Ligand SMILES: NC(=O)C1=CN([C@@H]2O[C@H](COP(=O)(O)OP(=O)(O)OC[C@H]3O[C@@H](n4cnc5c(N)ncnc54)[C@H](OP(=O)(O)O)[C@@H]3O)[C@@H](O)[C@H]2O)C=CC1
């Protein structure tokens with residue numbers, strides 16, 4: 001299957017006189033399709049998506065996918081064509097289809113299981129020593145299906161290693177004060193050693209205000225803005241905890257014997273939760289780091305030089321095979337939930353990297369799922385154990 005991402009904003013598309021439809025997936029006549037495809041090749045932008053705006057996707061089975069119109073300029077979720085793309089088929093056909101994969105698959109799932117086995121032993125030892133187990137509180141606001149799944153995954157992982165979990169679910173209408181009150185309760189609860197506020201939060205709640213409410217000693221997610229500042233070196237102290245996903249990426253590289261020292265690394269995306277701390281950690285591991293952002297004029301100039309590419313944008317299939325230097329190591333953090341009626345949950349996750357292309361160029365690559373995701377959870381458990389150990393004086397910082 002060939003999928004083209006059309007780099008048009010709705011305004012531009014309107015100028016080109018393309019008919020808009022209300023449905024997400026619109027079958028179109030071949031004639032229309034051909035006209036649009038020609039436009040794509042004329043613009044030479046196949047595979048690229050504009051920031052935050054709707055794009056259209058042309059499929060080679062005569063259908064055209066468009067997200068619903070919502071006024072033209074606001075951010076619209078970008079749904080890939082689940083109706084025409086059953087679970088395991090590549091979403092983008094490889095450009096160098098003749099090549100074959102030599103890349104090592106970096107197995108985040110197996111690595112996370114190894115880590116969890118070790119954590120179980122430490123939790124059992126702690127229980128013997130002080131008569132308590134670590135406790136992790138998770139707070140979810142609203143009814144996002146993906147958040148529900150991720151919190152469930154973390155609960156199950158807690159159970160696996162013997163950590164006690166406490167989950168609070170607030171309605172999407174909850175106020176910032178409601179949420180801060182729950183956080184305060186957990187801050188004062190001696191059974192709770194770690195607190196995680198599941199992101200994203202509803203728009204009316206200020207993320208940083210809420211994250212600032214988490215006691216630093218319990219900030220096992222490492223995303224209290226004070227901790228992010230400490231990691232960046234803008235404060236004199238060290239962070240109490242380092243964010244889990246960046247830790248997971250570094251742990252995978254280390255455990256696979258991939259040295260970062262004197263390597264060129266590129267991080268795509270720069271959020272406080274993932275991209276930025278990952279860049280800092282790579283730099284601390286002596287890599288020379290470039291950050292590629294949405295407005296970076298020529299991202300491939302950087303990525304094609306890189307020995308290590310970490311992508312954390314949430315833009316599906318952004319990183320193509322021709323973005324990579326042969327032999328590069330690729331860490332795909334992106335997890336975009338796309339609807340999939342075949343899955344029990346109703347959706348599946350896909351990464352930022354076009355895996356089928358990248359695995360033909362890279363020397364090592366993380367899959368999605370089964371890569372960074374399970375490592376994030378393992379690092380969360382590890383930080384929670386560390387928080388409890390500190391609380392009982394079993395370890396120094
Ligand atoms: N596997 C895991 O364990 C985890 C996965 N994730 C996933 O990682 C992805 C990123 O998460 P998160 O950092 O929280 O998301 P955010 O939306 O907070 O940040 C995304 C970052 O990517 C940038 N960006 C967006 N589009 C592009 C582009 N085309 N080129 C370069 N940069 C771009 C954004 O820039 P700007 O802000 O300027 O728009 C922003 O810096 C998501 O898919 C998320 O689901 C997140 C946490 C854990």
Ligand SMILES: Nc1nc(=O)c2c([nH]1)NC[C@@H]1CN(c3ccc(C(=O)N[C@@H](CCC(=O)O)C(=O)O)cc3)C=[N+]21
Nearest residue numbers: 150197198199200221335368369370371373374376377
């Ligand atoms: N405060 C906060 N901290 C986070 O760390 C945080 C967050 N909010 N909000 C959402 C993102 C996303 N995230 C994931 C964690 C695990 C998987 C994961 O385990 N994924 C499995 C698949 C899961 C499944 O489908 O069963 C995998 O990739 O193999 C994915 C994504 C953490 N995030």
